[in-house]
Amino acid sequence: MSNLNHQQCAQDNFCSVENINKRHEGSLKFLTTQANILDETILDLQVSLGKYHSSNGAGTSETGTSCTEEETRENILKIENSAAGLLCWLNSHHATQGLDLGFTKDVLGIVATLARVEDDNLSRLMSEYLGMETMLAIVCRTYEGVKALEKYDEEGNIKSDSKTCLHGAESSVGKKINGRFLVICLEDLRQYAGDFVADDPQKKLDIQKPKLPNGNCPDGFIDYAVNLVNLESRNLSFVTTNGQGLRETLFYCLLSRLQIYKTRAEMLQAFSCITDGALSLDGGMIKKSGAFALGSRKDVEVKFPLASGKTDVPAEYFECEDRLRKMKWERANIAADMRRVQELMNYTKANCIGQE
Incomplete structure (x- = not known):
């Protein structure tokens, strides 16, 4: 190639890169504008909610079950040498102990603390069905959050001297984790793909009722x-990156299509249409089709806290909260898009400089 042609080719490449960068800069400018608009809307919604809290005392506990929730946490703390107990302790004492809990920023909570059940008997039955290991499972939004909880050395051994993981906190607080513990990653779960019950404030899943052979x-x-x-x-809603809530992710995975019946006799009569297990309010339990759990009920150590019934918080409050969550979710997605555009710009500039 002649020197003139080489220069022309280099000039064409430079113009092409310049055009690409202009498009990236335009995209970044648009995203920044959108982000600023969302930031203002989020701030306005937070102010509105704050005014409601200060005038009505709302928002601390939507169902007024703080005492029962506290009892659940206290029962978790009583489980010695458990990861869930250590996590609860850290969340309660990190401020006074000067602890950095950056490694828990993606943790949503412990399974037992993430839902309420209106009936104490049903709470005990569902907790027994799930089992202690699952009730004490730590729930993370992403796999990055799972990885942050535990660090390993070059030989694959757990590092207990790292302050940036759960095991590293043991020495700081004088507590220890024995054995394995369950961590659930929301983004990797098999998610419910159907519809929701129309106009239901709890966004219940629209699952077809079981049917006997006679229909x-x-x-x-x-x-x-x-x-x-x-x-x-x-x-x-909006606890995952694709905008899904705990019911259609975590609890659909854990409980699947577990059916609840009034009595054991009625549950057994429905056996032909039970595929994923069933419970009866008088203590019957079918783990899955063909697997029965017999014997006396267990006195479960950790169970779901109770819901006290309807809240007196107005619908406008929940609508405002829902809008706020949606805005924050959209803002997080825009921030991710901005990072990707900036990375493309950096990559293009680096390649351009390398070719000059």
Whole structure:
């Protein structure tokens, strides 16, 4: 190639890179404008909610069950040498102890603390069905959050001297984790793909009722367990990057299509249409089709806290909270888009400089 042609080619490449960068800069400017608009809207919504809190005392506990929730946490703390107990302790004492809990920023909570059940008997049954390991499972939004909880050395051993992980906090607070513990990653769960019950404030799943061979719904069928847990408004939606809530992710995975019946006799009569297990309010339990759990009920150590019934918080409050969550979710997505555009600009500039 002649020197003239080489210069022309280099000039064309430079113009092409310049045009690409102009498009990136335009995209970044647009995203920045959108982000600023969302920031202002978010601030306005937070001010509105703050005014409501100060004048009405709302928002601390939507169902007024703080005492029961506190009892659940106290029972978790009583489980010695558990990761859930250590996490609860850290969340309660990190400010006074000067602890950095950056490694828990993606943790949503412990399974037992993420839902409420209106009936104490049903709470005990569902907690027994899930088992202690699952009730004490730590729930993270992303796999990055899972990785942040535990660090390893070059030989694959757990590092207990790192202050940036859960095991590293043991030495700081004089507590220890024994054995394995369960961590659930929301973004990796098999998610519910159906519709929701129309106009239901709890966003219950629209799952078809079980049917006997004759086409009738079994006698004594109450509902699916996944629809019998109550969620705080902040956990109804936008807890995952693609905008899904705990019911259609965590609790759909844990409870699937677990059916609830009034009596054991009615549950057994419906056996032909039970695929993912069933519970009866008088203590019957089918783990899955063909697997029965017999014997006396267990006195569970950790169970879901109770919901006290309807709240007197007006619908406008929940609508405002829902809008705020949606705005924050959109803002997080825009921030991710801005990072990607900036990375493309940096990459293009680096390649351009390398070619000069």
